Amino acid sequence: MAATMTSVQRRVLTIAALASFVAFLDGTVVNVALPAIRDELGGGLTTQQWVVDAYLITLGALILFAGSVSDAFGRTVVLRIGLIGFGVTSLAAGLAPDPVFLIAARAAQGAAGAFLVPSSLALITEAFDGPVRGRAIGIWTSMTTGAMIAGPLVGGALVDLVSWRLVFVINVIPIAFALWMLRLKHTSDERNTDASIDILAAVMCTLGLGLTVFALIEQPNLGWGDPAVWATFVAGIVLFTMFLLRQRTSRAPILPLDMFRARNFWSGNVATFFIYAALSLNGFVLSVYLQQGAGLPATLAGLASIPMTLLMVALSSRAGALSDRFGPRIFMTIGPLIIAVGCLLLLSVSGDFNYWTQVLPGLLLFGLGLSITVSPLTSAVLGAVDAKRSGTASAVNNAISRVAGLLAIAAIATIVGGSLDLDGFHRAAIVTAALMVLGAAVSFLGIRNQSEPSA
Structure with a gap:
């Protein structure tokens, strides 16, 4: 594949992958650190939910704003702002003295991360076209989704060997390298000098999502009759x-x-909602249960995700190329169904825990299904719109995936029945499988392989 890319294209792909890598990694690496954060800073399941959702709220809400800024003022400047902001807020999270400071730092980190993902993927859609674009998106997918899955492994090793704080501080290394590579990028950005940014809309979106998620997280503790719950929920809606x-x-x-x-844009985004809600739910529940339920140390809990990571890295680029050849519909239908079967295999987990027979088979199917699904999904959504709007299209798709994730995390207490014990783990596996089946159904009924006029 390298022979089909110019040196500039390879550099762009490296920058895009690094920038997205840190944003996706930080969305999952924290999961395996949650028990250690609880032990040191205090707080129960509610605090753990907020450490995850504070990041996802600002990321999901502001990624739309960042996408429009990227289209208006150029990918490179927006990417640079995001990288610097993400580095600073990562250090703040790593130095947090209490849960409130950590949650605030995570919210700021999500705001910075919002400027990374749409800009990085838009760089690819500008630099690549034709069949090589599908392969480039496949490589980007394997890196970013691999980061989502490898996060628990990296986090587990850092938690056990050093401290949970290094989970955040370690981000500085890839960020510094991406900034250095960005200096070597010799292509110029296209800017729309007539563009304007709707700040009020960004505020409405952020507050609307934030208040709604606050109500969903606090409802199991306070009940729907408490004004702090129903009033904030209504205000958010x-x-x-x-x-x-x-x-x-x-x-x-x-x-x-x-x-x-x-x-393909609307159906791809509806499928994205169900699929990424399932991914976030599974990632949170699996990382926490393997430690608090099965009693594994953080490193072993992280190692559990290695099979999925290897499959993603090995197969995503190929899936992207095959999707360009045969169309995304079949891949977006079969992939989530395979993942659903993998989720149902997790129902074999019992009090007499055995990773090799109860967890590994399901995770292998999970990784295979993800490899088949994610790159064709990304290509289908971005291919439905004009390339000049790729930053906004990418932002919409990523915002929907983050919003799906934060709503799934906010509803965890309700899904698992208030406690992440073995029964709660099984309930979460069933809900995850159901969400994947919905994603497959939407893809089969909504996605079309033939070309359509761009929106």
């Missing part, structure tokens, strides 16, 4: 509805609703 209404009339919408007229 109202604000997010106002945000959507504003997008219909805004001169510069951060969520262009007209993009959803393209069949």
Whole structure:
């Protein structure tokens, strides 16, 4: 494949992969550190949920804003802002003296991460075209999704050998390398000098999501009758509805609703919601249960994800190329169904825990299904819109995946029945499988392989 790329394209792909790697890694690496954070800083399941969701709220809400900024003012400048901000906030999280400071640092970290993902993927769509674009997206997918899955391994080793704080501080190394590579990028950005950014819409989106998630997380503790729950839930829904209404009339919408007229764009994003809600739910529950339920140390809990990582790295690029050849529909249908079967195999986990017979078979199917699904899904969504709007399209898709994840994490207490014991683990596996089946159904019914007019 290297022979089909120019040196500039290889450099762009490296920068894009590194920038996305740290954002995706930090979305999952923290999962395996949650028990250690609880032990040192205090707090129960609610605090653990907030450490994860504070990051996902700002990432999911501001990624739309960042996508429009990227299209308007250039990918490189937005990427540089995101890298610097992510490095600073990672250090702040690593030095957190208490849960409140850590949650605030995680929210700021998510805001910085919002500027990384859409800009990095838009760099690829600008630098590559034709069949090589599918392969480039496949490599980007294997790196970024591999980061999501390898996160527990990296986090586990750092937690056991040094401290959970290094889980955040270690981000500085790939960020510094990406910034250095960015200096060597000799291509210029395309900027829209007439563009304007809707700050009010960004505020509505962020507050709407934040208040809704606050209510979902606190509801198991306070109950729906508490004003702190129902009032914030209603306020969040109202604000997010106002945000959507504003997008219909805004001169510069951060969520262009007209993009959803393209069949593959709207159906791909609906599939994304179900698939990534399942991924986030599974990642959180598996990492925490292997430690708190099965009694594994953090390193071994992280090592559990190695089979999925290897499959993703080995197969994602090939899946991207095959998707370009045969169309994404079959891959986006079969992949989630394979993952669903893998989730159901986790029901064999019992009090007499055995990783090799109860967990590994399901994780192998999980990794195979992910390898088949993610790259074709990304290609289908981005291929449905004009390349000039690739930053916004990528931002919408990534925002939906993050929002799906934060809602799944917010609902964990309800899904597992208030406690992540063996019964709760089994309930989470069933819900994860059901979400994957929904993702497969949407892909089969909604995705079309033939070309369609770009939105």
